[in-house]
Amino acid sequence: MEQSSDEEIWRRVLDGDARAFALIWDRHRDRVFRALISLxxxxxxxxxxxxxxxxxxxxRRRQVRFVDASLLPWLLVTAHNVHRNAARARRRHRALLSRVPAAEHAPDPADLVADGTPLTRAVREVLDAARPDDRVLLALTVLDGLTVREAALALGxxxxxxxxxxxxxxxxxxxxxEPVKTAESAPILEGEIT
Structure with missing residues (x-):
């Protein structure tokens, strides 16, 4: 079967033999790849x-041309055309991007909330000062939903x-x-009412 010409194998492809297409692939893929690398x-x-x-x-399976019963020349020409089309598409894409005006820098929404509220900052300060194992323990129980027993076993x-x-x-x-919550919920002083 390996000794068959591409033309003979291709007749089987046209008759619906999927394995025949795999034979053509196996036979010519390396040469097509090397041709593209050389470009x-x-x-x-x-x-x-x-x-x-x-x-x-x-x-184009019904329109391929054989040269001395081989598909390789057709594949190599097609590979050159595919390479040229891809290069042209890249050039067009770069040209389009160069014509698009640069967007004004918009602030990152994450930066707007990164500092958070005074309460968030206060809690962060406590967590930053805590031992790493204690932060992990808190995360395992509060965020990951483990029981205290499961978290303790996991931490040894x-x-x-x-x-x-x-x-x-x-x-x-x-x-x-508590002090932060109290300060945030304090009533407005009468002198501040306008």
Missing amino acids: RSEPTDAEDLSAMTFLELWR IGESAAKMRLSRLRRRISDVA
Whole structure:
């Protein structure tokens, strides 16, 4: 079967034999790839362009031309055309982008909320000052939904130690959060009413 000419194999492709197309692929893919590399395609681009070349082979399966019963010349010409079309598309794309006016810099919405509220900043300060293991313990229980027992096992500490650490951390957070909450909810002084 390997000794068959491309023309003979191609007749089987036209009769619906998918394995016959695979034979053509196996027989010529490396040569098509090398041709595209020689045209200064990057290897990843050459892989894509090779696939596009064989897609063209499939799309034009009833119009391909054989040279001495071989598809290789047709594939190589098609690979050159595919490469040229891709290069032209890249040039057009770059030209279009060069004509598009640069956008004004808009502030990143994340920057607008990065500092957060006074309460958020206060809680962050407590968490930044906490031991890394305590922050992980808090994250495992509050964010990841583990029980205190599961989190303690994961960290290799006792459950009672984990409860004590969480209690201290919550107390520190509460100590800084209460004054901030109180200040935020304080009524407006009469002298400030306009």
